Amino acid sequence: MSVGKAKLKKQLEQLSPGDLVAIEWNDASIGKSLSSGVGVDVPVRSWGVFIGVLGEKSKHIVIAQNSFKYANGLFDLDYTAIPLSWTTNVIVIAKNYVESSVANQLINSFLMGGRRAFPSRSRQQKVRNHERLD
Numbered sequence: 001m002s003v004g005k006a007k008l009k010k011q012l013e014q015l016s017p018g019d020l021v022a023i024e025w026n027d028a029s030i031g032k033s034l035s036s037g038v039g040v041d042v043p044v045r046s047w048g049v050f051i052g053v054l055g056e057k058s059k060h061i062v063i064a065q066n067s068f069k070y071a072n073g074l075f076d077l078d079y080t081a082i083p084l085s086w087t088t089n090v091i092v093i094a095k096n097y098v099e100s101s102v103a104n105q106l107i108n109s110f111l112m113g114g115r116r117a118f119p120s121r122s123r124q125q126k127v128r129n130h131e132r133l134d
Contacts, residue, residue, distance in 0.1 A: 008089070008090065011089075011090040012053060012061075012090060014092070015050050015090065015092070016050070016095070016100070017051055017052055017100070017103035017106070018049060018050065018096055018097060018098035018100055018102065018103030019049070019050045019092055019093075019094065019095050019096065019097060020047070020048075020092070020093040020094040020097035020098075021048065021050045021092055021093060022045055022046070022047050022090075022093060023045070023048075023061055023063060023080075023087060023089075023091075024043065024045050024087070024089040024090075024091070025043075025044050025046070025082050025083075025086045025087045026041045026042060027042040027043075027044045028042070029041075029042045046065075046082060047065070047093070048064050048065040049063060049064045049106070050062075051063060051064055051077075051079065051103075051110055053084060054081070055081075055084075058083060058084070058085070059084040060081040060082055060083055060084060061082045061087060062079055062110065063080050063082070064106055065077075065079060066078035067106060073105055074108075075105060075106055077109065077110055
Protein backbone atom coordinates (compact mmCIF):
# COMPACT_ATOMS: atom_id res chain seq x y z
CA MET A 1 0.00 0.00 0.00
CA SER A 2 1.47 3.29 -1.11
CA VAL A 3 1.37 6.27 1.24
CA GLY A 4 1.50 9.94 0.30
CA LYS A 5 4.70 12.00 0.48
CA ALA A 6 3.52 13.84 3.60
CA LYS A 7 2.75 10.58 5.43
CA LEU A 8 6.07 9.06 4.29
CA LYS A 9 7.91 12.12 5.63
CA LYS A 10 6.11 11.72 8.97
CA GLN A 11 7.00 7.99 9.06
CA LEU A 12 10.67 8.79 8.46
CA GLU A 13 10.73 11.49 11.14
CA GLN A 14 9.57 8.90 13.68
CA LEU A 15 12.41 6.48 12.87
CA SER A 16 15.53 6.20 14.98
CA PRO A 17 18.75 4.42 14.09
CA GLY A 18 18.45 0.90 15.48
CA ASP A 19 14.73 0.45 14.69
CA LEU A 20 13.85 -2.80 12.91
CA VAL A 21 11.87 -1.81 9.82
CA ALA A 22 10.29 -3.09 6.64
CA ILE A 23 10.60 -0.75 3.69
CA GLU A 24 8.18 -1.14 0.80
CA TRP A 25 9.41 0.26 -2.50
CA ASN A 26 9.27 -0.19 -6.25
CA ASP A 27 12.43 -1.45 -7.90
CA ALA A 28 13.58 -0.47 -11.36
CA SER A 29 12.50 -2.81 -14.13
CA ILE A 30 13.72 -3.83 -17.55
CA GLY A 31 11.31 -4.67 -20.32
CA LYS A 32 10.85 -4.69 -24.05
CA SER A 33 8.64 -2.28 -25.89
CA LEU A 34 6.72 -5.14 -27.51
CA SER A 35 5.55 -6.47 -24.16
CA SER A 36 2.60 -4.12 -23.98
CA GLY A 37 0.10 -4.45 -21.18
CA VAL A 38 2.74 -5.39 -18.60
CA GLY A 39 3.04 -3.14 -15.55
CA VAL A 40 6.45 -1.66 -14.81
CA ASP A 41 6.10 -1.53 -11.03
CA VAL A 42 8.17 -4.19 -9.27
CA PRO A 43 7.08 -4.14 -5.60
CA VAL A 44 9.78 -5.02 -3.08
CA ARG A 45 9.77 -5.33 0.71
CA SER A 46 13.15 -5.13 2.43
CA TRP A 47 13.70 -5.73 6.16
CA GLY A 48 16.57 -4.50 8.26
CA VAL A 49 17.89 -2.22 10.96
CA PHE A 50 17.42 1.45 10.11
CA ILE A 51 20.75 3.29 9.77
CA GLY A 52 19.51 6.60 8.41
CA VAL A 53 18.51 8.63 5.38
CA LEU A 54 21.77 9.39 3.60
CA GLY A 55 23.07 10.62 0.29
CA GLU A 56 24.39 13.83 -1.21
CA LYS A 57 22.84 13.85 -4.70
CA SER A 58 19.77 11.77 -3.92
CA LYS A 59 18.53 10.60 -0.54
CA HIS A 60 18.41 6.87 0.28
CA ILE A 61 17.01 4.96 3.23
CA VAL A 62 19.87 2.77 4.43
CA ILE A 63 19.11 -0.44 6.32
CA ALA A 64 21.64 -2.95 7.66
CA GLN A 65 20.69 -6.53 6.96
CA ASN A 66 23.74 -8.27 8.42
CA SER A 67 26.41 -6.87 10.70
CA PHE A 68 29.78 -8.38 11.47
CA LYS A 69 31.30 -7.07 14.71
CA TYR A 70 35.06 -6.92 15.00
CA ALA A 71 37.05 -6.82 18.25
CA ASN A 72 37.83 -3.13 17.89
CA GLY A 73 34.12 -2.16 17.92
CA LEU A 74 33.85 -1.64 14.18
CA PHE A 75 31.23 -3.38 12.08
CA ASP A 76 31.18 -4.54 8.49
CA LEU A 77 27.64 -4.28 7.12
CA ASP A 78 25.58 -5.87 4.41
CA TYR A 79 23.19 -3.07 3.66
CA THR A 80 20.49 -1.96 1.26
CA ALA A 81 20.21 1.67 0.15
CA ILE A 82 16.71 2.35 -1.13
CA PRO A 83 16.10 5.56 -3.10
CA LEU A 84 13.75 7.71 -1.06
CA SER A 85 11.79 8.59 -4.21
CA TRP A 86 11.11 4.86 -4.82
CA THR A 87 9.84 4.28 -1.27
CA THR A 88 6.11 3.65 -0.89
CA ASN A 89 5.78 2.73 2.80
CA VAL A 90 7.77 2.33 6.02
CA ILE A 91 6.67 -0.18 8.66
CA VAL A 92 8.30 -0.19 12.08
CA ILE A 93 8.56 -3.78 13.28
CA ALA A 94 10.35 -3.00 16.57
CA LYS A 95 11.50 0.32 18.00
CA ASN A 96 15.06 0.31 19.40
CA TYR A 97 15.67 -3.24 18.19
CA VAL A 98 19.37 -2.40 18.38
CA GLU A 99 20.35 -0.26 21.38
CA SER A 100 21.38 3.29 20.52
CA SER A 101 25.08 2.86 21.39
CA VAL A 102 25.36 -0.08 18.97
CA ALA A 103 23.27 1.78 16.35
CA ASN A 104 25.77 4.66 16.57
CA GLN A 105 28.65 2.23 16.02
CA LEU A 106 26.81 0.82 12.97
CA ILE A 107 26.38 4.33 11.56
CA ASN A 108 30.02 5.25 12.18
CA SER A 109 31.25 2.02 10.60
CA PHE A 110 29.02 2.57 7.57
CA LEU A 111 30.20 6.16 7.12
CA MET A 112 33.87 5.15 7.46
CA GLY A 113 33.54 2.71 4.57
CA GLY A 114 34.80 -0.86 4.39
CA ARG A 115 38.30 -0.32 3.04
CA ARG A 116 39.06 2.64 5.30
CA ALA A 117 37.59 0.90 8.35
CA PHE A 118 39.39 -2.38 7.78
CA PRO A 119 42.67 -1.59 5.96
CA SER A 120 44.41 -4.76 7.15
CA ARG A 121 41.56 -7.07 6.13
CA SER A 122 42.45 -9.13 3.12
CA ARG A 123 40.02 -9.34 0.25
CA GLN A 124 37.74 -12.36 0.40
CA GLN A 125 38.51 -14.91 -2.27
CA LYS A 126 36.01 -16.95 -4.26
CA VAL A 127 35.63 -20.48 -2.94
CA ARG A 128 35.79 -23.35 -5.41
CA ASN A 129 34.18 -26.47 -4.04
CA HIS A 130 34.12 -28.60 -7.17
CA GLU A 131 37.56 -28.33 -8.71
CA ARG A 132 38.85 -31.29 -10.61
CA LEU A 133 41.86 -32.95 -9.07
CA ASP A 134 44.04 -34.42 -11.81
